[in-house]
Amino acid sequence: MTSQPAFRRADPDARRQSLIGACARVLAREGAAGASVRTIAVEAGVSPGLIGHYFPALDDLIAATYAHVGARVEAALEAAVAAAAPEPRARLDAFVTASFAAPIADAELLATWIAFWSLVRTLPGMAAQHDGQYFAFRERLARLLHDCGLPRPRLRHAAIAVTALVDGLWLELCLSPGCFTPDEAGAMARQFLDRLVEG
Amino acid sequence: MTSQPAFRRADPDARRQSLIGACARVLAREGAAGASVRTIAVEAGVSPGLIGHYFPALDDLIAATYAHVGARVEAALEAAVAAAAPEPRARLDAFVTASFAAPIADAELLATWIAFWSLVRTLPGMAAQHDGQYFAFRERLARLLHDCGLPRPRLRHAAIAVTALVDGLWLELCLSPGCFTPDEAGAMARQFLDRLVEG
DNA sequence: TCACTTGTTGTACGATCGTCCAACAAGCAA
DNA sequence: TTGCTTGTTGGACGATCGTACAACAAGTGA
Numbered sequence: 001m002t003s004q005p006a007f008r009r010a011d012p013d014a015r016r017q018s019l020i021g022a023c024a025r026v027l028a029r030e031g032a033a034g035a036s037v038r039t040i041a042v043e044a045g046v047s048p049g050l051i052g053h054y055f056p057a058l059d060d061l062i063a064a065t066y067a068h069v070g071a072r073v074e075a076a077l078e079a080a081v082a083a084a085a086p087e088p089r090a091r092l093d094a095f096v097t098a099s100f101a102a103p104i105a106d107a108e109l110l111a112t113w114i115a116f117w118s119l120v121r122t123l124p125g126m127a128a129q130h131d132g133q134y135f136a137f138r139e140r141l142a143r144l145l146h147d148c149g150l151p152r153p154r155l156r157h158a159a160i161a162v163t164a165l166v167d168g169l170w171l172e173l174c175l176s177p178g179c180f181t182p183d184e185a186g187a188m189a190r191q192f193l194d195r196l197v198e199g
Numbered sequence: 200m201t202s203q204p205a206f207r208r209a210d211p212d213a214r215r216q217s218l219i220g221a222c223a224r225v226l227a228r229e230g231a232a233g234a235s236v237r238t239i240a241v242e243a244g245v246s247p248g249l250i251g252h253y254f255p256a257l258d259d260l261i262a263a264t265y266a267h268v269g270a271r272v273e274a275a276l277e278a279a280v281a282a283a284a285p286e287p288r289a290r291l292d293a294f295v296t297a298s299f300a301a302p303i304a305d306a307e308l309l310a311t312w313i314a315f316w317s318l319v320r321t322l323p324g325m326a327a328q329h330d331g332q333y334f335a336f337r338e339r340l341a342r343l344l345h346d347c348g349l350p351r352p353r354l355r356h357a358a359i360a361v362t363a364l365v366d367g368l369w370l371e372l373c374l375s376p377g378c379f380t381p382d383e384a385g386a387m388a389r390q391f392l393d394r395l396v397e398g
Numbered sequence: 399t400c401a402c403t404t405g406t407t408g409t410a411c412g413a414t415c416g417t418c419c420a421a422c423a424a425g426c427a428a
Numbered sequence: 429t430t431g432c433t434t435g436t437t438g439g440a441c442g443a444t445c446g447t448a449c450a451a452c453a454a455g456t457g458a
Contacts, residue, residue, distance in 0.1 A: 005425095006422095006423075006437085007423085007424075007435085007436060007437075008424075008425095008435095008436095009423095009424055009425065009435050015435085031320065032231075032317060033231070033321070036416080037415080038415085038416095046436080046437095047437045047438065048416095048437090048438080048439095049419085049436070049439085050435080050436060050437075052417065052419095053435070057417080058416065058417090107320070114316050117313050118231060118232065118313050118317055120374065122230070127374075127375065130374060131375050131378070134375070157383070157386075157387055160371075160378075160379055160387065161364065161368075163371070164363075164366075164370075164371060165360065165364045167366075167367035167370060168366040168367035168368075168370075169359075171363075171366060171367075171370075172333065172359075175316065175329060176326065179330070184356070188356055188359065188360045191360075192391070195394045204453085204454065204455095205406090205407085205452095205453075206405085207405095207454075207455095208405050208453095214405085235444075235445065235446080236445080236446060236447085237446095245406080245407090246407045246408065248408070248447090248449085249405080249406060249407075251446085251448075256446075256447080257446065257447090
């Protein structure tokens with residue numbers, strides 16, 4: 001009887017991604033309070049000590065996870081735009097409405113996001129990552145609004161306002177799903193866009 | 200030389216309030232991660248064991264603090280309305296704009312709020328408290344909107360949308376203050392209200 | 399002045415935390 | 429096969445966590 005290997009050596013990049021994925025799942029399931037080295041290691045099917053081998057500190061793994069999850073959200077939004085009709089307004093609607101459907105409108109994603117927010121003041125660099133994330137969202141929104149005929153001088157405030165409205169609806173939708181439906185959220189956002197684009 | 204008392208016995212209600220106040224200050228300063236029994240006890244100038252004497256568990260103190268901070272925010276909003284001109288629209292503007300000025304637009308209040316959000320899924324009853332808090336905010340908003348001539352059928356969606364816009368602006372204003380100014384936030388919110396009230 | 403009640407203290411306890419590191423073994427080169 | 433590199437393990441370490449509880453003393457009534 002030949003004993004099978006107790007573990008296998010993984011490609012460093014693949015292992016990093018595996019740890020990041022495990023961290024994201026733990027944050028989604030248990031929030032920031034449950035994201036300990038040991039919990040993440042169990043989730044990744046790995047020894048606790050291995051995390052220290054790939055990340056100087058747990059905070060660095062969490063920061064890397066922030067970037068990963070942020071990119072995933074960005075990709076989901078972009079996919080929604082790509083799947084929409086080619087008309088500028090349809091693309092704008094798709095971008096905005098995507099925040100009220102899976103995989104973005106999800107209590108677990110909110111839990112993950114809250115965990116990140118709770119670290120913005122503590123971890124250096126986390127604030128910069130947040131700023132970048134929101135800047136990218138607003139820039140994308142501004143381009144879509146511009147394609148709908150919104151003149152450049154009004155673009156900045158419009159993008160900020162739409163971002164705020166979408167974030168507020170998304171937050172409440174995840175926090176207490178019984179208050180209003182995703183369809184209602186989409187309708188409210190589109191009505192806001194109507195008024196914005198018209199005048 | 201007579202030694203002065205090592206401690207003084209306090210009125211139970213006053214002591215409870217003192218502990219709640221200390222918990223609020225710690226949450227504001229350090230977030231949920233720093234809100235330990237010992238930290239709160241030091242903040243209150245009291246022995247760690249005393250907290251267990253007034254609250255069955257730390258979670259109960261935090262829940263009580265949620266109610267306390269929530270009431271404080273509600274009072275600040277109401278004070279802003281009371282200080283405004285008597286015209287319905289001025290009162291509505293005051294209510295909405297108050298979220299973008301002290302003491303509500305404050306990074307420490309956001310940290311406190313994030314701490315509460317992070318416990319909504321864990322602590323039973325916390326979700327109900329959040330729902331109550333937001334329901335009260337929307338109801339107050341709906342009344343102010345109604346006074347501005349908004350017909351009753353449109354009231355629900357209007358209140359939800361304005362709440363979301365205000366929350367989103369407040370969140371981003373606290374999270375990255377350099378992105379836009381409180382005045383800009385107020386202007387954007389008022390413009391939204393203009394469109395809402397007009398048509 | 400002297401019990402008596404009880405608010406308050408300080409610590410013990412077990413669990414869990416992040417970090418560190420010596421020992422082990424998987425996989426590759428020779 | 430043999431030896432080497434290094435990804436991986438698993439536990440040690442000190443700190444901190446929430447809770448429980450025996451001992452103490454402040455304030456009150458007799």
